[in-house]
Amino acid sequence: MRSLISRWLATSVPLVFGVSMLTFFLGSLVPGDAARAILGLNADPDAVATLHHQLGLDRPLWDQYWSWLIRALHGDLGTSVASGSEIWSDLGARLPVTLWLIGGSVLVAAIVGVTLGVTAALRAGFVGRLVDVVALLGASVPVFWFALLLVTVFAVELRVFPAIGYVPLSQSPGQWASSLALPVLTLGLTSSAAIAKQTRDGVRTQMQRDYVLMLRARGVPERTIVFKHVLRNAGAPVVTLLGLLVVGMLGGTVLVEQVFVLPGLGGLAVDATRAHDIPEVQGVTVLFTMIIVTVNLAVELIHRGLDPKARA
Amino acid sequence: MSAAGTAPGGARRVAGSFVRKPLSTAALAYIVVVALCSVFAGILAPYAPDAEDLPAALTGPSWAHPLGAGALGRDVLSRLMYGGRVSLLSVLISLGVYLAVGVPAGMIAGYRGGRIDRLVLRVSEIGYCVPAAILVLVVVTVMPADESAAMVVLGLSGASALARVVRSATVGVRGELYVRAAVANGIGDAVILRRHILPRVIGTVIVQASLFGAAAVGLEVGLGFLGLGATGVSWGTLIGEASKNIGNQPWLLVPSGVLVALYTLSLGLIGDGVRDSIAELATGPVPRNRRQGERADASDRPDAEAPPKATQPDTEAARSSRITGALLTVEGLHVAFPIDGVETEVVTDVAFAVRRGEALGIVGESGCGKSVAAAAIVGLLRGGGRVTAGRVLFDGDVVFDAADDRAGRSRKPDHKQRALRGGRIGLIAQDPISGLDPSFTIGSQIADVVRAHRDVGRRAARERALELIAMVQLPDPARIYRSYPHQLSGGMAQRAGIAAALAGDPDLIIADEPTTALDVTVQAEILDLLRGLRDSGTAVLLITHDWGVLADFCDRAVVMYAGQVVETASVRGLLGRPQHPYTAGLLASNPHNAVPGEPLPAIEGAVPAPGDWPRGCRFADRCALVTDECRTRPVPLRTSKAAVPGDGAPYLTRCVHADQVAAPLTSPLPTIEGRPRVDAV
């Protein structure tokens, strides 16, 4: 356990560092000038130059990065160039939205995907094929298509869920759930296809294993065999895939947050890159990277829990 | 097995198998057609990509514009064709990067191992953690209106995952004989990688690449939707234009959306097809016996084999095998498996009975149907096997009757068998470790079985499991209880397996070669354990090909050959004076009877495969005593008069020339202490 954590730290820390550096230098290539972005098109060139200097944009890049890094290490991510607000508070306000969105989607993807996958694996013939086709279609439909469909049906026509926006959990749990329903369904259902496929293959493989035959021979009920033994053994690759999906969903949130107008990190990333707001981009990137490495750690820990050999 | 020294033509065979899947082939065709339409858009498209038809702006399908017209009246069909150029090129760019980086890195890491391997793994781990979504966003902003940089980023981030997959595939191939042979022959690494390893990993690569291709299209389209992507005509910009005008002309979302969805779907299907083809190559379609072309004659052969009987078996074999008051009775058992898609019988008309407290052995070479017959008793046939005729009685009760099954009288034909499993009938696996679930402790698995058969709580089940563990003489039961299968030796695992089999207090234990996978020294211990069970009154049905085990353990034996019972007799009678040439041959090839300096006599030839069985005696082709009579018609199982006095049950044999079979063996009976074995040829 300790070795796992130290290995994880040894990978994660330089990673966060490296990614922040990469985005910084890439970001500095974005055409345009933050000072001009702030002052507007009709701004006086002198004013632009002054602000440019005030923002430290005329200093060498490495120097700018260095001072960013020093401040970041002290827990200060600076302020947004575009809105002037604290980046920490921006991130803090938006992180829950993204986490709920991704967490909910992973849950939906796992539940729907595993159910479909097990059904497809156990039911030969029509049902199995149907599930296969549904899963394939689910994986093929573009995310925003699906999102538009859900909004049209469930928000505009049926008025079951709101079309846009996010309500914090602390404000109203009911509205919170309702505001997340469609986005979570969008991301979750489109991702569930991959889970269904993996589960189906895994369950099929496991069902052929000797221990399943022996469990039957020992009179263990079929339900126990499938839901306790087979699923547990088919679980590890599914968990790996879920981890991959979380990383993929970080990208997917950009689209979903646009359609549903959610104040998440994905939208912040888009706005910040457009606004040439490098400090904000840096903040989001660092946070994204930390989410990913945390997810990786979680996946590895779950693997340990699932596979007794890995625990030894 | 392919011969060592040559790389199996994996890729070609995978391709062959692939084209037989209609859905995957159609998907491939779709991708090709779309690609061709894009490449030849200049010739095929009805309009130039930016040709305007202002009055037709934002209209649905019409004669002039079959798929409608977008903003400025530009023809959707033509733009989809031209758009494919940009979109597919984008996909190709990212695929190119993906493959160019991922495949060599993975292959070299897997082939070389060591420091390079660690380096590649490390880098790929890092690549996997980089938030590609953000990098893509930044890159798109840095280089607006040009997706190629974003596509390169996507390719690189995907390559880290590909490298891992390729690496593990390579590690698998590296260990194989032909690769080792190539290395030993001093063939250069580059050549080995290209000639021997690449063909084997290419299938995996195609699967991954097809999934990745779908992701790349997704990115291209997603960027178009966000208005961040290419700015010329591309699928992404078309989708962007369509979603922007959804209020005025929702139709526009249809052509571009369907095109892209089908494209993604097709890539998924191609991936599935290739994966399935690889899987088929790896496992091989269940025992292959005959070429496809020959199957047609099989049905023409007059009476080649009795077709599955619809009537209740009342053959002489069945009748004479019956023992009144037997614990288990198997009558007229026919089992068929799908082989190359044709249901083929692998066990025909098998009958035997086990008395209470008796040990009955089933012996024969591999592939004779011993295990299948045993599995059929408890209804645990694998791979689509089916009992086509016959019935099984346990303790006088019919637990399975194929006639009921066929008539559909019982919706769950095996419910009685189910009830017996683990309860009154315990099963012991051949490979003890793989017979246990690797993810659960030994104790919990045994306790589960206890709870499946007794209405007891967790604690009581645990107590009972510990008792059982102690009963099979495993040391330190508490520790064993907590252990996982991989922590046990084969012998310990087999004891645990026996403990699980005993959890339901069975009257009968079916042990399918329980010692084959074990070390010699452990075998005796396990047999001792089983003997103890038998001595305490549990009947044992032991499947083995080890005469020593048989002689040592069993009261009576059934000899099977090519799906049939060829002899049933007391062990003493069988060993004393076998009536069937097959039995005699097996005994003669027993190494214990070998004369030093002389080759061990062996039965020539091999067991014919199911479906290739001769019409007459199935052993005829390998028999020294064969005459025309043997070949003309099936030989029935008959009570032998020449047999040594048995144990009250008749001596049954299936040979026309039973009288001429070799004289009684002079050598002493093989014993377990001497460890003589007749292994299957």
Place this chain on the structure above:
Amino acid sequence: MHRRSAAISAMCVVTALSIGACTGSKAGVGDAASTGSTAGDAKLGGTLTVAMQAPAVGVNPATVNGAFGNYTALDYDTLLRADYQGKISAGLASAWAMSDNNQTLTLTLRSGVTFSDGSAVDAAAVKKSLDYMRANSSVASLYTDITSVDVVDASHVTVKTSQPDSQLPTAMAGLLGEVISPKGVDGIKGLTVDAPSAGAGAYVLDPKASLSGDHYTYTLNPSYYDKSRQHWKKIVLKVVTDPQAAVNALSTGQVQQATGDFTTAKQAAGAGLQIAYKPTIWFGFNLIDRGGEVSKPLGDARVRQAINYAIDRATLEKATLGDYGAVTDQPSAKGDNGYSEAAATRYPYDPAKAKALLAQAGYADGFDLPVLSVHFEGLDQLTEAVKAMLDPIGIHLKPNYVSDEQSYAGGSTDRKWPVVAVGYGSQPMDQMAKGLFLPTAKAFNGFGTVSPELQRYFDASLTATTDADRNAQYVKMEDWVVENAWFAPVMDVPVFSYAAKNLGGVENPDGSPDGNALDWYQTTAS
């Protein structure tokens, strides 16, 4: 997703705050003019949620993007107010007077008014705010003619200009006149979403209920002096960049008002929403290289006229805007004070004439013409369409598309591109002249072309003593730029305002949208 670019919208200054034509009353005293006719009768509504097309670039008057004026109009009251026709009325200043030479504006401040931070709105505070705004704000470049702001006494301030400027009162009704408290000016960098606002407006920004880039909540300012402008307990400005999503949110009742464009108009009508629109943003081309520096042919007025003749405006307008737009060949929209009836028919579609003019100018064989265009706001489509129309007469547009406003702004002024595709919201001529074609127009007069005639007309308008005189000068300017083809406008694009059925005050009496959220109130209509 087809997000409206802030830059382009910035050019369309008219969109949000409707600053109408100037009627230029020389002096006035009045109570705070209420705007909507029935506004006074309406009771206090609960929460008004308004969809905004872009996040606030800043939430104080110095940095806010003028196209999204509601971000500050709610919490920073102006010294004066202007209605949709430009009629000036009292604001924080209860009275105002222009000197006879139109160079000094004297403002009389309302007494007893305080900022939301508690300090008094007195002459010193107003001077501090105005001085800061004219020097440092995003609109500073428009007011370089102001020479000083002086405190007369605690309730009187004078604003002096270097030349006659009869439009000073109008300026005081715009961003420049949104007064920031002295504390606010001192800590201007702190005026973000994280801090309460420092204005004297009807509402106060509530930082706790706001999230930068997503939503901005304004709560009632209890000490505000004019209750008739407070129709809601709370106003939420919710950023919805996708017009589609905005219409969806309107249909589900999550927002009550949104700004839309042509792509969603049909849908909004189908959803039973109120729709107000007026074509006021001219889309077309700014032929900035009027001296022929980088494209010699463009230096010849006949070539520029030929371009205007070669564009089939009617067909193009129909194809892109359906019934919602209007063709135009001049910058001023119909109803604005520079609009010229004569100029409106100056360039009928006549390719033959275009060719003839080109031949006269010596370019019968045509030439290549580089053009800077952008990928947002449909300007790329317009460019492509016009390119197809100019090809037949031999002018081959060579478009270069950029995707971000910065590149666009840079390209407009670096003297590289002779022609720039443009969308510009029609303004009263006094503002548009300064922002679009006089040398003060930095972004839109990239080559800094100077025309003595235009300057003369403009100066005359500043010293004009009657509205009629002034407007006559404006029309002369309009006629002049059309005759000399400084631009090639194609069509006027409407800005749509969609609103829930029970929202009043969203439409001006002339049918144009009223963009000021303070004017909207709840009606009993369900």
